Amino acid sequence: MASKAPPIDKRRQILDAAIRVFARQGFHSTRVSDIADEAGVAYGLVYHYFKSKEEVLNELFTERWSLLLAAIDEADAGGRPPRAKLEAVAAFIIQSYRHDPELMKVIIVEVTRAANSFGQTHLTEIRRAYDSIARIVEGGQETGAFRSDIDPAFASMSFYGAIEQLLSGWIFDLIPAADSDFAKAKDFVVATICDGLEPR
Amino acid sequence: MASKAPPIDKRRQILDAAIRVFARQGFHSTRVSDIADEAGVAYGLVYHYFKSKEEVLNELFTERWSLLLAAIDEADAGGRPPRAKLEAVAAFIIQSYRHDPELMKVIIVEVTRAANSFGQTHLTEIRRAYDSIARIVEGGQETGAFRSDIDPAFASMSFYGAIEQLLSGWIFDLIPAADSDFAKAKDFVVATICDGLEPR
DNA sequence: AGACCGATTGACTGGTCAGTCAATCGGCGC
């Protein structure tokens, strides 16, 4: 295992280059040669590390989405009130965007919202996130913190959809993205959805 | 004008076929010949009526999106309370989906959420919808019906995002789509967002 | 009849890439 340790990890280099190029041009209009050029690597090397252009995208998605799934589970694990759990989820997603906007752009634009092409492939994993959020809502309903006349699946979709749309807004410069806006946006989404979910 | 009136409008036939094919296979993986075949028309005729495959999609989008813009404006025009205005908007979008799910799938998946390719082209029109919704929120803030400490643009994005995500859920069979679910979903979105927007 | 013209047809072309593969490199063990 320790036997192989080239000074620069070309595989990683290719993945990082792919993030930049996919974010810039979109998956469909990037040629494999664009990735190779951006990575400063020969064309063929991409195929040494990945089966296809699609596998590069898959890898990027899976890498980050699994973190999201873990974060949601962790948010649900603590004995916090459901509102705090949802806030943790929102915070994680928004933080992910601030940390690496290009990667999040790729994931949202090319996978999550491209449910025809790649979304199809990853529907199960995407769905797992919605389900986990729904479970948080359900938990809140059981303790009486949230009212029970709302389908948790609806609530989950609305909550996630609102957040994703905010990210889209930032990605495409539709809403202000100053430092303070991120925190404000998070508070707003949590406030609206939760105020709607809590008993009157 | 009345001089040309072929019994069947081939142009319309092509557009309707395109809706079906785009919905089934997605824009990128439908060949122009698929559209022609589905429409029962020769390949070249598509190019007689449209400049390119992309123009077919543009036409479909513009046709329906202008209805949405009109509906939002109309919702805002009446002297109703802002909550009722937002409800009218949600109702229109959901009704659009019930009326022609395939067309809405195409618009959402291929344009609205494909902000790299076509979204770019139509960003102005898409943005107009967000802006109009934001104006409704702003109006509510002015009369004191909504609290003023929330950026109307954020509220607009969250509101629209929540609805679009619900449509996505129906499109991809992630949430139940029985007759009663549509009304329930509409009520829920309006309730949550508005409850969050109204003063405590 | 016959000229005119938009509607309609579908074979064909040009360009674009994804993926292949044979060749070369370079580090390591013996």
Added chain:
DNA sequence: GCGCCGATTGACTGACCAGTCAATCGGTCT
């Protein structure tokens, strides 16, 4: 020094498809 093997290179190929275009059809007007 030599052989082994994974890493790396980039030229090449085969498939695919958007868009072109020359030919034909069929209705209408004179």
